[in-house]
Amino acid sequence: MGARIEAAASGWDVSPVHLLRPIPGIFSLADLDTSATPGFVGSKSDAVRLMQDRGKRLHTLQEKLYADAVAGNGRAVLLVLQGMDAAGKGGIIRHVLGTVNPEGVDHAPFGVPSSEERQHHFLWRVHKALPRLGHIGVFDRSHYEDVLVARVRRLVPEEVWQGRYCEINEFEDQVADQGTVIVKVAMFISLDEQRQRLLDRLQDPHKYWKFSPRDVDDRLLWPAYRDAYQALLDKTSTEVAPWYVVPSDHKWYSRITVMELLIAALESMNLSWPSASYDIDEEIARLERS
């Protein structure tokens, strides 16, 4: 009985949609508590239980989005995932997007640019990776690498990366104008939590392939990366393409949070099941005769 009441009372106290937007001038990444679970009342097991229900909701909403596209409306959702190494981007894809029909997800990983990609404008490969209508696109890393690694490792001159914040905002404005709802998620973990997660990879032969010595190099550059993230959050969190800063030491929290952010994005689209574009009674009669 006690357990039932507790379960019923668990869940979101305040929606993460309202809690996790960084306010320019106020939000400070250096002060972020990566072990916090803002807005969620309940335990890990409450969250795991809630994931199942909400996963069904997300599945249905994506199907509606797809049906909407079949009916001729050109809409899509784009989830941009950024974060430190081992922050849990892969887990989001597996556990949150894994609840959606695989037909409905467009997954685009952004690795080190190829030599062809480097010869083009940095948004060239991004345009090509935008989700198809009716789909939820996931950028696993994204064009934001061009103001993160490019800035920290000085891959381009400062005037180039400085100009990119504006270019990104204009690009995302166009994408949103064309009917794609953009949700940007930045995942952060503490340096201790990151050390532990990387150590796990080095101690499990099934995970060796997930580790790269570059992950440790990047750890050593964390202060510079943190500054680059702070600038990015200050400059590119817009009304049409807001950032959400997700404390990610607790994997269950980051997963249930991104689940809710996606559900909220889809619900904001007021999707409805398309009506029949044919005469239903006539088709039933034809079908029964056939």
Added chain:
Amino acid sequence: MGARIEAAASGWDVSPVHLLRPIPGIFSLADLDTSATPGFVGSKSDAVRLMQDRGKRLHTLQEKLYADAVAGNGRAVLLVLQGMDAAGKGGIIRHVLGTVNPEGVDHAPFGVPSSEERQHHFLWRVHKALPRLGHIGVFDRSHYEDVLVARVRRLVPEEVWQGRYCEINEFEDQVADQGTVIVKVAMFISLDEQRQRLLDRLQDPHKYWKFSPRDVDDRLLWPAYRDAYQALLDKTSTEVAPWYVVPSDHKWYSRITVMELLIAALESMNLSWPSASYDIDEEIARLERS
């Protein structure tokens, strides 16, 4: 106790890999019992239970395939799905591929060719849709439409579609040579079962969008489609790219069957977890210092 013994004894009597290949000159689609469940001993609930276990196996195998690609081996799996309208292709994608990490699946639907696609060779769009290395690609319909609808509806002259069987075999030979294991699945249901499934779509406002009057038109052309399927199975089931004919009146049977075919394909690749490409002890020491 009785139930436990029954459950333990349920499963595959003979693997579908050995049972479902159509033997040219012997296999006759007109004689296929679409309600059969060849090789499976057990009930629907046994199959649903087995799906969960086997889904985990498929998930792990795909992760190994991905790790193998990261380590520099260029391999992939391609599942080609063909079948009558409402035969359950979508359910295969949702329930079988849905057990795999969404990062690991490349879904390619083949609809009516665009005007650009029609100006190219029929395999042009197929080349572009081949799975990325380390991925399981799913063709939802495929290049086989070019010897099915193209033949039945006379979209091209006979000498054109007649030449395509050979072109397809050569194309698939090349794809297999490059390290992609091909599994081709043809799903068939009875005309009564199809009528019922289409009727369901016409009677549920959430499903109106899945129905097209063309589905009834195609039913009326079934004898011609059956001949086209028979020719395709006779001419394009090769050693490197075999067809499996899956009776699909029972959705649970078609799903557990395709699950097993994919697992067998991945197991035939003898995948192993890649060894570390760096000095593990050195990296642990660097990580602990960082």
